[in-house]
Amino acid sequence: MSDNGLEKPQKLYEQIKQYLLDGIASGQWPDGSRIPSEHELMEVLGASRMTVNRAVRELSADGLLNRVQGLGTFVRARVPRSALLEIYDISEDIQRRGNVHKSQVLLLEAFRADEAQAAAFMLRRGVRLFHSEIVHFENDVPVQFEVRFVSPRFAPEYLEQDFTQQTSNRYLQGIAPPSEVEHIVHAVTPDERAQALLEIGPHEPCLQVERRTWTEAGPATRSVLTHPGRRYSLGSRYAVADWNAKKGG
Amino acid sequence: MSDNGLEKPQKLYEQIKQYLLDGIASGQWPDGSRIPSEHELMEVLGASRMTVNRAVRELSADGLLNRVQGLGTFVRARVPRSALLEIYDISEDIQRRGNVHKSQVLLLEAFRADEAQAAAFMLRRGVRLFHSEIVHFENDVPVQFEVRFVSPRFAPEYLEQDFTQQTSNRYLQGIAPPSEVEHIVHAVTPDERAQALLEIGPHEPCLQVERRTWTEAGPATRSVLTHPGRRYSLGSRYAVADWNAKKGG
DNA sequence: CTGCCCCTATTGTATATACAACTTAATCAA
DNA sequence: TTGATTAAGTTGTATATACAATAGGGGCAG
DSSP states (O other): OOOOSOOSSSSHHHHHHHHHHHHHHTTSSOTTOEEOOHHHHHHHHTOOHHHHHHHHHHHHHTTSEEEETTTEEEEOOOBOOSSOOOOOOHHHHHHHTTOOEEEEEEEEEEEEOOHHHHHHTTOOTTOEEEEEEEEEEETTEEEEEEEEEEOTTTOTTGGGOOTTTSOHHHHHHHHOOOSEEEEEEEEEOOOHHHHHHHTOOTTOOEEEEEEEEEETTEEEEEEEEEEETTTOOEEEEEEHHHHHHHHTO | OOOOSOOSSSSHHHHHHHHHHHHHHTTSSOTTOEEOOHHHHHHHHTOOHHHHHHHHHHHHHTTSEEEETTTEEEEOSSOOOSOOOOOOOHHHHHHHTTOOEEEEEEEEEEEEOOHHHHHHTTOOTTOEEEEEEEEEEETTEEEEEEEEEEOTTTOTTGGGOOTTTSOHHHHHHHHOOOSEEEEEEEEEOOOHHHHHHHTOOTTOOEEEEEEEEEETTEEEEEEEEEEETTTOOEEEEEEOOOOOOSTTO
C-alpha cells in the first residue's frame, strides 16, 4: 500500500481498524457522524475494498460502528462503565449454541401502576403501563422466566406483538436502542410460581438479572430475568488488549 | 453452489456457519476435535474458500472454534456466554461505599496438582501450584469467600505476601495485567464450610464468580469468588451513545 | 403539487487467485 | 543416530472483480 498515516501493526486490516479507532478517539468523527465510505477509505489508504470491508465489518461486529446499506457507516461508540453486562438476548444465546429456542407467553397486558411501579418509571400513580411474562425454553427445558414492564410512550404497540416469533428484547431493541442501561445481578430462590414455571426444586438457587433501560425521553423498560442456577450462567471471555483498543487506548 | 445439506438462511456464509453449528451440536465433531479444513469444506459445500473462511473466522471470533495456523480448526470445548465483567476488586468496592474492609487469610500454601487442577492450567499432573483461601469482610460482615489457584511461573513469590495488607487480586494485577480474562457467574448454594465462613443458612443462594486469567506465557490464575446473595450483587450502569446516525443526527 | 421511476452512492455477498506464515512429517546428509 | 532440509497441508492476509440489495435524491409525467 502507499505511504499514509498507518504504521504500528503489520496486518493491513488491523492498521485500518487502528486508523478508524484513532479517528474516533481524536474526535475527527464524533459519535453519530458518518465515516468515509469504503470507496473513499480505499483511495485514501491505498487498500483494496475487501480489506477495508473486513476492517469496517469487524469494528461493526464489535459494536463500534453502525452500517446501513445504501447509506453509509456511522460512529456508534458507547462508553462502558465499571463492571458491565451487555444486553444479551436469550434466543441469540441459544441459537449460538446451536439449540432450539421456544417461548411461552403467559401474560401480556396493560395495567394501572401503583405508587412504587410508577416511581420506577418516574411517572404519576395510575399511569398505564404494559406488562409481560414469558418463559423461554432451550430444547424444551425452561431456562429463563422474564417479567417485563414497558412504558407505552416508548413502545405503544407492545401489546400487539407476537413474542413467540420475535423475543420482546429484540422487538424493543428494534424500536430504539436505549441510551442508558442498568444491570443488577442477584442470587435468589424465586417464589413458588416461578419455581413451577422453571421446573426446579424449592431451594434451587437462581441467577436474577434486573435490567432497566432509558432513552432520552425517559425510562423505557424494566425487566427481571430469572435463570435456574444449574442450567444457566452468565459469562464472558475477552482479550484485554482488544478491550483496551475498544476503549480507544 | 451445488446441492447439499444446507438450506435455511439465504446467505451462503450463514448457511455454512449453521452447517458447522449443526455438526458440533450433533456430536459429529466433538469438543476438541478437528473440523474439516477450508479446502475440504470448499469441496463438500461447493463454496469458495473466501466464503468458507468468513464463516469459520466468524465462528472463531465468537469463541466456538479455535484455529491454529498450519494445523487446522478445532471445536472449542468451553462455550463462552454473553456479557462482560471487568476484574473487580472487593476491597475497592467496599472502600468506594465508604465502609471498612478487612480480610482473613485461612490458607496460603503450595501443593501438587491432581489431574483436574493441572488440566485447568494446561499442565501435567503433579505440578506445583499455589493455593489461597481468604474471607473478606465489609464492616465485620463476611461478603466474599475467595479461593484462588496461582501458577508459580506467573507469581513465584505468592506465598511470601501478606494478603491482609494488600488483596491478592491487587497483588496479582501488579505483577502483570492478564492478556485474557474469563468470568462465569453462577447461582449456587455453597458447601457447609463456606456457609459457616460466610455466616449464612443452609439454603441461602450465593453468587459465585469463577474467574480465570491468562498471560502470553499461559494460564496464570483461577479464582472462585462466592458472595452471599442477600448481601452482595453485581451491577453496572452505563451510557450508550446515540446511534440515530442518519443525517444530522 | 404529487406520485412514480430511475439513477447514483453505499454497503452486502460471492468468487478466483496469489502469496505469506506456520506445523508436521518425511527425507536426506553428516 | 542426529540434525538439517524439504515437502505437503493448513490457515492468514490481500487483491481484483462482479453482482445484489438498499436508501435517497432528482427528474418526469400527470
